[in-house]
Amino acid sequence: xxxxxxxxxxxxxxxxxxxxxxxxxxxxxxxxxxxxxxxxxxxxxxxxxxxxxxxxxxxxxxxxxxxxxxxxxxxxxxxxxxxxxxxxxxxx
Amino acid sequence: xxxxxxxxxxxxxxxxxxxxxxxxxxxxxxxxxxxxxxxxxxxxxxxxxxxxxxxxxxxxxxxxxxxxxxxxxxxxxxxxxxxxxxxxxxxxxxxxxxxxxxxxxxxxxxxxxxxxxxxxxxxxxxxxxxxxxxxxxxxxxxxxxxxxxxxxxxxxxxxxxxxxxxxxxxxxxxxxxxxxxxxxxxxxxxxxxxxxxx
Numbered sequence: 019x020x021x022x023x024x025x026x027x028x029x030x031x032x033x034x035x036x037x038x039x040x041x042x043x044x045x046x047x048x049x050x051x052x053x054x055x056x057x058x059x060x061x062x063x064x065x066x067x068x069x070x071x072x073x074x075x076x077x078x079x080x081x082x083x084x085x086x087x088x089x090x091x092x093x094x095x096x097x098x099x100x101x102x103x104x105x106x107x108x109x110x
Numbered sequence: 111x112x113x114x115x116x117x118x119x120x121x122x123x124x125x126x127x128x129x130x131x132x133x134x135x136x137x138x139x140x141x142x143x144x145x146x147x148x149x150x151x152x153x154x155x156x157x158x159x160x161x162x163x164x165x166x167x168x169x170x171x172x173x174x175x176x177x178x179x180x181x182x183x184x185x186x187x188x189x190x191x192x193x194x195x196x197x198x199x200x201x202x203x204x205x206x207x208x209x210x211x212x213x214x215x216x217x218x219x220x221x222x223x224x225x226x227x228x229x230x231x232x233x234x235x236x237x238x239x240x241x242x243x244x245x246x247x248x249x250x251x252x253x254x255x256x257x258x259x260x261x262x263x264x265x266x267x268x269x270x271x272x273x274x275x276x277x278x279x280x281x282x283x284x285x286x287x288x289x290x291x292x293x294x295x296x297x298x299x300x301x302x303x304x305x306x307x308x
Contacts, residue, residue, distance in 0.1 A: 029194055037187040041180060044301075048176045051306040061307050068302035072295045079190045080291045086130045092138040096145040104153065 185214035
């Protein structure tokens, strides 16, 4: 079956690397929010960083990367619906 | 084997042939419903923030919440290492990483209690303003999810100590992990949208 790693121990450096990136991005977010940028650029950069962080957790820690795409579809569909509603509520 | 049991076995074989597991599909569907749940609460918060400006939000302690965010991110690492450990057949490591996860979850909740107490001390309560209502509802529900996760982690730990999981049979750990990581993802978005974006 997909998603069953053959050698789980080999994934430890990958998980640690993702963790390091997540921490660095969090620190970067706090620094940027401290006054490096002004809105709307600030909002876009912060949103970009947080979506990247969420994507890293989903892809590597929830193993969406490399597993059946059905799981990804189940997860992404409501997110897209939410975005569609948000965009519609702004436009209408 | 009864006719019904045989039909169930066929269904599971069909799922396996597609590369999916029914228990994981169930958890992902639950997560999809949670996306809509938190999406609704977040939309409410952002709607009123756009209209009212929420000047009370300037009193939020970003550094303290940043530390709490780091604690939750670390707990995601310990959960994925717990799963990796049991897949390698290391039951002892599974217990250690689950214990660490419980400790980190409790640390996060302690940080949230401190933050809530501070805000209440400053007069920002669940009923004091629209900010208070939407902020405490949103972050409070997330906190309740962490509480549920800590209890679930303790159950998985006890089952692990009783030998319920092996290198080949560990879906109970994996499904718990999916839930915990999702709670982490929700916090990643809340941290940015509530605390960082002005």
